[in-house]
Every structure is written in structure tokens, then in C-alpha cells.
Amino acid sequence: xxxxxxxxxxxxxxxxxxxxxxxxxxxxxxxxxxxxxxxxxxxxxxxxxxxxxxxxxxxxxxxxxxxxxxxxxxxxxxxxxxxxxxxxxxxxxxxxxxxxxxxxxxxxxxxxxxxxxxxxxxxxxxxxxxxxxxxxxxxxxxxxxxxxxxxxxxxxxxxxxxxxxxxxxxxxxxxxxxxxxxxxxxxxxxxxxxxxxxxxxxxxxxxxx
Amino acid sequence: xxxxxxxxxxxxxxxxxxxxxxxxxxxxxxxxxxxxxxxxxxxxxxxxxxxxxxxxxxxxxxxxxxxxxxxxxxxxxxxxxxxxxxxxxxxxxxxxxxxxxxxxxxxxxxxxxxxxxxxxxxxxxxxxxxxxxxxxxxxxxxxxxxxxxxxxxxxxxxxxxxxxxxxxxxxxxxxxxxxxxxxxxxxxxxxxxxxxxxxxxxxxxxxxxxxxxxxxxxxxxxxxxxxxxxxxxxxxxxxxxxxxxxxxxxxxxxxxxxxxxxxxxxxxxxx
Numbered sequence: 001x002x003x004x005x006x007x008x009x010x011x012x013x014x015x016x017x018x019x020x021x022x023x024x025x026x027x028x029x030x031x032x033x034x035x036x037x038x039x040x041x042x043x044x045x046x047x048x049x050x051x052x053x054x055x056x057x058x059x060x061x062x063x064x065x066x067x068x069x070x071x072x073x074x075x076x077x078x079x080x081x082x083x084x085x086x087x088x089x090x091x092x093x094x095x096x097x098x099x100x101x102x103x104x105x106x107x108x109x110x111x112x113x114x115x116x117x118x119x120x121x122x123x124x125x126x127x128x129x130x131x132x133x134x135x136x137x138x139x140x141x142x143x144x145x146x147x148x149x150x151x152x153x154x155x156x157x158x159x160x161x162x163x164x165x166x167x168x169x170x171x172x173x174x175x176x177x178x179x180x181x182x183x184x185x186x187x188x189x190x191x192x193x194x195x196x197x198x199x200x201x202x203x204x205x206x207x208x209x
Numbered sequence: 210x211x212x213x214x215x216x217x218x219x220x221x222x223x224x225x226x227x228x229x230x231x232x233x234x235x236x237x238x239x240x241x242x243x244x245x246x247x248x249x250x251x252x253x254x255x256x257x258x259x260x261x262x263x264x265x266x267x268x269x270x271x272x273x274x275x276x277x278x279x280x281x282x283x284x285x286x287x288x289x290x291x292x293x294x295x296x297x298x299x300x301x302x303x304x305x306x307x308x309x310x311x312x313x314x315x316x317x318x319x320x321x322x323x324x325x326x327x328x329x330x331x332x333x334x335x336x337x338x339x340x341x342x343x344x345x346x347x348x349x350x351x352x353x354x355x356x357x358x359x360x361x362x363x364x365x366x367x368x369x370x371x372x373x374x375x376x377x378x379x380x381x382x383x384x385x386x387x388x389x390x391x392x393x394x395x396x397x398x399x400x401x402x403x404x405x406x407x408x409x410x411x412x413x414x415x416x417x418x419x420x421x422x423x424x425x426x427x428x429x430x431x432x433x434x435x436x437x438x439x440x441x442x443x444x445x446x447x448x449x450x451x452x453x454x455x456x457x458x459x460x461x462x463x464x465x466x467x468x469x470x471x472x473x474x475x476x477x478x479x480x
Contacts, residue, residue, distance in 0.1 A: 012339055021273030024292055028277045028285075061261075063430055088265065109269045113276065160438055161366060163243060165456075170440060193256020193296035195250055197329070 007032035007124045010053035011148075012070070014042040014062040014085070018109075022057065022116075031115055041065025041073070049079070052168050055124050056083045058103070060094060062206045068097045075102030082123050086112070091147070091205020092137040095130070105129040137204070145188050147206060154181040156207045161200045248365050263310045267303025271296055279303045295333050324368050328375055335383040343381035350388045350408070352379075358397035363467040367459055370439050374432045378406035378455045386410025386453060402464035413447040437439050439463070 007027060011034050013019050019037050026034055029083040032055075036047040042065045048056065056074070060067035067085065074081050085098045095106050106124045107115060108131055108205075119129050147155065150171075157167045168178040182194070189206075191197035201207045220434070274296045281289035332352035377392060382391045388410030396403040429445060432455070436443040438465040446452040 015270065016301060017267045017270035018273070019270070020299065021270030021277075024274040024295070025277040025280075028280045028288075051453070063434060088261065088269070116273075116276075158252045160251065161247045161249075162256070163247050166440070169462070194246070195253075198250060198254070 004058060005031065006122060008051065008053045009033065009120065010036045010037045010038065010044070010047055010051060010056045012038045012041075012047075012062075013059040013066070014039045015059075018059075024142055025116065026120075032120060033118075039069030042066060044070045044156060045073050045077075048078065049115055052078070054082065055120050056081060057086050057120075058083050060085060060087045060098060061091070066208065067102050068074075068094070068170065071098060071103050072099040084119055084123055084129075086116070087205075087209070089202075089205045090137060091203055092134075092141045092207070094205025095134045095138055099130070106134050107131055108133065142156055147185060151181055151185050151188070154178065155185055155197060156199045158194050159201065159207055181194070225468070232378050245364075248367065251366060259310045260307075263306040264303060267299065267306060271299045271303065274299065282448045292432060304427045321475070323360075323396055324363060324372060325354055325360070326373055327358050331376055331393075350383070350386075350410075351390045352392075353390070354393045354395070355396070359403075361397045361464075363402065363464055364466055366439050367402070367441070367464045370435055370441070371402075371457060371459070373408070373454075374435055374457055375406050376430055382408040382410060382453065386412075388452065398461070400461050402459045402461060404457045405454060409452040411448045412451055413445075413453055415449070422445060 009032055011019055011022050011026075012164055013125060015021070016039075019039070023034050023154060026032055035053055036051045038044040038047045040062050043057070044058065044065075046081055058067045062070075065073075067087070071083050071085075074083065081102070082145055083103045085095075085103045086109055087094065087098075088109050089109050090111075090149050098106060105119050105128060107119060110131060111131060115131075130199075151169065154190070157170060160172065164178045164182065165180075167173075168175040171178070185191070186193070186197055189197050189200045189204075191200055198207075216445045237354075274292055276412075278292045278296065278359045281292065332354075334380045334469070336349055372423060379393065382388055388408035392406070394403075394405040395408075431441045436457055439459075441457055441459040444456045446456075447455070
């Protein structure tokens with residue numbers, strides 16, 4: 001295989017052992033190679049600019065700019081960029097956000113057996129791909145009212161054990177407003193209480209760990 | 210008439226006071242219940258996150274490598290064997306990381322453990338590591354914990370997070386700084402609660418200080434992120450061959466368990 005037709009890949013994940021495993025797998029193939037790695041969204045943009053890869057593998061949950069924001073930034077600057085999300089989480093909200101930001105494919109790390117290399121080739125060829133599990137979770141919730149950005153922020157605070165009072169302080173709103181947000185979150189998610197809301201939020205990828 | 214008033218007024222006042230007191234106690238109880246629930250939620254999220262960072266991601270990475278082995282068999286068995294060797298090493302690394310995480314979960318001590326005492330115990334915890342040959346040529350550094358101001362009860366979250374951040378800093382000082390003295394200073398002030406960890410060691414690599422990041426270590430960004438999450442602020446100062454100081458500041462309103470207001474004060478305020 002000539003150097004010209006080799007698929008050049010940028011791999012973005014904040015866990016060294018995961019980068020290492022993906023590099024090993026891609027290393028077995030002769031028609032693709034990793035040209036750069038990054039461990040945060042910020043670094044991903046920098047590496048993208050430096051290497052202009054054919055395909056980018058992107059984790060979502062990272063410190064210093066998450067994957068969704070990085071996808072948005074990369075696609076704004078390089079609209080031709082081909083990006084495959086490789087995420088630990090299958091929630092509909094996260095998948096929708098990533099696809100809207102411009103990702104061509106969404107794969108779950110836990111369900112990726114044998115699929116990663118094929119998906120890289122498909123996306124490189126111009127196709128889009130969403131795993132069945134992800135597609136069905138998007139379909140299930142397609143008619144739900146989405147949480148507003150502020151409500152997502154509040155839910156994240158609840159997950160970190162913040163009381164209404166602390167949430168109000170952290171977001172510079174008054175306590176009554178914080179309470180109203182919490183009430184709306186519970187209603188929209190059909191949650192019984194705060195713990196339940198956090199569990200649902202994590203499951204659906206509305207918030208990340 | 211005036212006599213009646215003399216009797217009725219004090220009784221009325223007492224009844225009102227009693228009702229306010231009952232309401233106040235109920236509210237206190239409610240608040241402490243809510244606090245406990247919130248702490249539990251926070252703890253669950255944290256454990257999930259740590260398991261995700263150590264075990265899950267480690268095994269996921271190894272799974273990719275095993276898939277590589279599968280693809281190399283049977284045509285390229287030697288390459289496959291090399292990958293298998295690495296996979297075994299990676300599995301061990303993941304287990305060790307997981308074990309460390311579990312250890313740290315235990316390490317935070319039961320809720321309510323006195324922070325100065327818990328931090329003082331770090332000297333005992335890290336000293337043996339430090340005595341490993343090659344770690345510190347000048348022998349074990351002196352380790353001191355200083356407390357300024359009268360101890361004020363801390364919110365459990367703040368106590369636990371301050372402990373974890375300080376522990377990470379003390380560990381760094383013991384393991385990397387080649388310090389002669391490591392000091393932890395805990396300051397209970399009216400407006401802020403502060404914990405400082407400083408050493409007189411070699412200082413941080415300027416690149417690490419700038420990026421707040423060293424490949425494979427989450428030390429500084431992890432600490433900063435933790436601080437931000439509960440509403441604290443982290444500052445790092447470091448100079449080559451002069452030492453490193455890490456300061457964690459938390460607003461008093463976040464750090465301290467609010468002292469129960471006195472009844473008199475509440476009545477005065479509500480009227």
C-alpha cells in the first residue's frame with residue numbers, strides 16, 4: 001500500500017492505556033496509521049492543525065475541553081474533517097450533541113468489537129455510521145423536551161452533591177430560581193428525586209461523569 | 210385589663226418563641242438530612258468517575274490490544290505474541306491503578322475525622338516510600354502540620370476534598386521534590402479556609418508548571434479541577450531549587466458548617 005493511500009488518523013482520548021490499545025489495533029492494518037495523538041480537546045485542535053488527518057477518533061469525556069466542543073471547533077475551521085466519536089457512554093443526549101456538532105459516526109467503546117477498523121474505512125470513504133444501540137436510544141427520546149443549557153449545568157451540580165443553596169451561589173442565581181430549575185429537571189426527565197435525576201442524566205449522556 | 214395583659218403577653222410571647230424554636234429545629238433536621246443525601250450523591254459520582262478513569266479505561270484499552278492479537282493470528286504469530294506480552298503488562302497496570310483508587314477511597318477516613326490529624330498521618334503514610342533507595346539522597350524530609358486559628362467545623366465535602374488535594378501535594382513533595390522540609394499549614398480564618406502545602410525541594414519542571422500536566426499524571430490539573438468543583442481555588446507557586454507551594458483557598462460560606470443561629474437572633478431578624 002503506498003504512502004499516499006494510507007488513511008492518516010488522529011486519535012484523541014484522555015486515557016493513556018486507551019490510546020495505547022487503539023494504536024496497537026490500528027498498527028496491525030497496512031492501509032491506515034496514527035499520525036498524532038491528543039489527550040484533550042485543546043490539544044486535539046492543535047494536532048489537527050499540525051497534521052490535517054483524514055479521520056479523527058474522538059473521545060467525549062476529557063478534561064480541558066470536552067469532545068463535543070472540540071468537534072464543533074474542528075468542523076468550523078475544517079468543514080471537510082471526518083470525525084468518529086468513540087465514547088464510553090451511549091446516552092441519546094450526548095450522541096445527538098456530538099452528531100449535531102459534526103461527527104460522522106458514533107461508536108460505543110464497549111460494543112466496538114471488530115467494528116472500529118471497518119468504521120474508519122467507511123467514514124474515510126464518505127459514509128456516516130451510528131451503532132444500532134445509539135440510534136435506538138436517540139429514537140426513544142426524540143419527542144422528549146430537551147433540558148436547557150442552564151438545566152444541564154444545574155444537573156451537573158446536583159451530581160456533584162451541591163445543595164440548592166450552593167448551586168445558587170455557584171451559578172450566581174437566587175435560591176428560588178435554582179429550586180425551579182431542579183423542579184423542571186425532575187419533570188422533564190420523569191425522575192422521582194435528585195438521585196434518580198442524576199442516574200438518568202448519566203445514563204442518557206446529558207451529563208458526563 | 211392591664212393585669213390580664215400582664216399575664217397574656219408573656220404567655221403569648223413564650224408560645225411564639227416555642228413555635229419558632231420547633232420550626233427552627235425541624236428546619237435544622239431537614240437541612241442535615243438533605244446534606245447527608247447530597248454527600249452520598251457526590252460520593253457516588255466520584256467513585257463512578259474514579260472507576261471509569263482507572264479500571265474501565267484500562268481494560269477498554271487492553272481490549273483493543275487483544276483485538277489486535279486476534280487479527281494477527283494465525284498469519285503473524287510473532288507480532289501477536291509481542292502484543293500479548295504488552296497486554297499482560299497493561300492488565301497489571303490497570304489492576305494497580307484500580308487498587309490505588311480503592312486505597313484512596315478508603316484513605317479519606319470516616320466522615321468527621323479531624324483534618325489536621327488526618328493530614329499529620331500522611332507523614333507516616335509516605336515516609337516508608339521515601340526511604341526507598343534513590344528517592345531522597347538526604348534522608349527523609351521533616352514533615353510538619355501547622356494549624357492557625359481555632360478549628361471550625363468543615364463541610365464534609367470540603368474536608369474530604371481538602372484532604373485529597375493536600376494528600377496529592379504532600380505525596381508529590383515526598384516523591385519528587387527531594388525536599389528537606391515539607392509543611393502543611395491549615396488556616397481557619399473568618400472569611401476563608403486555607404490549606405497550604407510547601408516544600409523546600411527542587412521545584413516543579415517549568416513545563417509541568419506551565420501545562421499543569423505531565424504525561425500519565427493527573428496531579429496538578431486533577432487538583433485544580435477538584436478544587437473548582439467544590440468552589441475552592443488552587444494556586445501553585447514553584448521556583449527551581451527553591452521549592453513548591455500549593456495553596457487551596459475556600460470561601461468561608463462554602464467551607465464551614467454554618468453555626469446554628471441563636472433563637473434570639475432569629476426572632477430579631479424575622480420581626
